Amino acid sequence: MAAPVDISRYSGLRAQAETLDGEDSLRHLRDEFHIPTKADVKRKTLAAGDRSNDAHVDETTPCTYLCGNSLGVQPKRTAARIQQYFATWATQGVQGHFKPLEDSPLPPWLDADDRAAKMMAPIVGAEETEVAVMQTLTVNLHLLMSAFYRPDPNGRHKIILESKAFPSDHYAVLSQIKHHGLSPETSMVTIESPFAEDPIISTYDIQALISKHAADTALILLPGIQYYTGQLLDIPTITAYARNHGIFIIWDLAHAVGNVPLSLHNWDVDAAAWCTYKYLNGGPGCIGGAFVHSRNSLITTTTTDNGSEQAYGNRLSGWWGNDKVTRFQMEPKFRPAKGAAGFQVSNPSVLDITSLCASLEVFELAGGMLPLRERSKRLTAFLEQCLSSMSEDAKKLFRTITPPDPEQRGAQLSLYLEDGLLDATMDGLAEHGVIIDERKPNVIRVAPAPLYNNFGDCVSFVEAFESALIAAQKAK
Incomplete structure (x- = not known):
């Protein structure tokens, strides 16, 4: 049972939140999304009517959903776009690949990935041809490493990554090294945080390690935003430093895309490479994305006695990466499409792309990432203010491990709880209808997503958090 909290201490914050929400020029975006209600998150069935958990829960009161860093909520227009896709399939069959329909906003399926890449390009700051919407995050990392990790056992063979990287990144790096017949003990270098308690890595730390191993490093894989701490790395500075040392660098943007x-x-x-189910709200397990700089996808042509030969690097090739003009000629010779599209392998799920593009439409309504970033900074700063207003007894039970500098973080604040409090605190938050993310043994991650969260959500979270935290401490 959650501990009672003196709610009057939060009345000023609640009033402030109402004012901030009322003045917010992007507040209308929240109406574009389905926010689960408190009744929804306690229900054990899909349909309404299951009141077994709490007969007094208001069916219309939204829960406090601050988990967009794990899975974004559903845009309302997603269902409409999916139904349009279903209708095309039902009425056109295979013709849906090529036939535009006058009353549908969806492109023919053959062009669905091109449309998604065009919508995605502004979000990642890329030329349209540098983006491909394809596969899933770890598969895309493997495809990129297969193309650009070319180790020489007697020269450059190491891969640098952070020691606290998301496990899939570690698995991908380990398997790539072993695939080339090398040993992780000699070919994998990890960046360790110099801080025992809070694993923040400075740009200087990263540059120092690059310098130390520059002579024999072939590849660097780093996160744009570190999933555990929420730290935003200095992508341009680190990229420039790696390239100045002749090292190819790949960024895992799972927690950065749609966030900053x-x-x-x-x-x-x-x-x-990135996924699309977090801040991009594409849906669980939705299709991923990849970026390949234009200079790295150039196709060179050489003339030989037997005619011209095209060289396109070590990429793994597949049917959908073939030039669209010749794709359906079914020729055995691979002619890669221009840019990142030439790194595609299999034909993408149009169902996934349709879901993703529904959310990307909302990003266009928002005016792009810059206004969303400004809103995100205000939301996260207000969340910090709310946390600082908690009782002294509660504040002693946790610390924030995310950098305090707004330029070194995205929407997420990671809170490190005192030992033994995580499970009971999460139970208490769930009791209040608060949905957040946990990372055992001690961290909760709280992410006010700028597309749909508001200032009131920050107050609701902190009220519930203090109650749950104090109750967890008393129950130890």
Whole structure:
């Protein structure tokens, strides 16, 4: 049972939140999304009517959903776009690949990935041809490493990544090294945080390690935003430093895309990959994205006695990466499409792309990433203010491990709880209808997503958090 909290201490914050929400020029975006209600998150069935958990829960009161860093909520227009896709399939069958329908906003399926890349390019700061919407995050990392990790056991063979990287990144790096017949003990270098308690890594730390291993490093894989701490790395500075040392760098942007503005082309990033189900709200397990800088996808042609030969690097090739003009000629010779599209392998899920593009429409309504970033900074700063207003007894039970500098973080604040409090605190938050993310053994991650969260959500979270935290401490 959650502990009672003196709610009067939060009345000023609640009034402030109402004012801030009323003045917010992007507040209308919240109406574009389905926010689960408190009744929804306690229900054990899909349909309404299951009141077994709490007969007094208001069916219309939204829960406090601050988990967009794990899974974004559903845009309301997603269902409409999916139904339009279903209608095309039902009425056109295979013709849906090529036949535009006058009363549908959806492109023919053959062009669905092109449309998604066009909508995605402004979000990552890329030229349209540098973006491909394809596969999933870890698969895309493997495809990029297969193309650009070319180790020489007697020269450059190491891969640098952070020691606290998301496990899939570790698995991908380990398997790539082993695939080339090398040993992780000699070919994998991890960046360790110099801080025992809070694993923040400075740009200087990263540059120092690059310098130390520059002579024999072939590839660097780093996150744009570190999933555990919420730290935003200095992507342009680190990229430039790596490239000045002749090292190819790939960025995992899972927690950065749709969260912070990116300028991948202008920052001269070599390549990047991301998922679309977090801040991009594409849906669970939705299709991923990849960026390949235009200079890294150039196709060279050489003339030989037997005619011209095209060289397109070590990429793994597949049918959908073939030039669209010749794709359906079914020729055995691979002619890669221009840019990142030439790194595609299989034909993408149009169902996934349709869901993703529904959310990307909302990003266009918002006016792009810059206004969203400004709103995000205000929301996260207000969340900090609310946390600082908690009782002294409650504040002793946790600390924030995310950098306090707004330029070094995205929407997420990671809170490190005192030992033994996590499970009971999460139970108490759930009792209040608060949905957030946990990372065992001690961290909760709270992410006010700028597209749909508001200032009132920040107050609701902190009220529930103090109650749950104090109750967890008393129950120890």
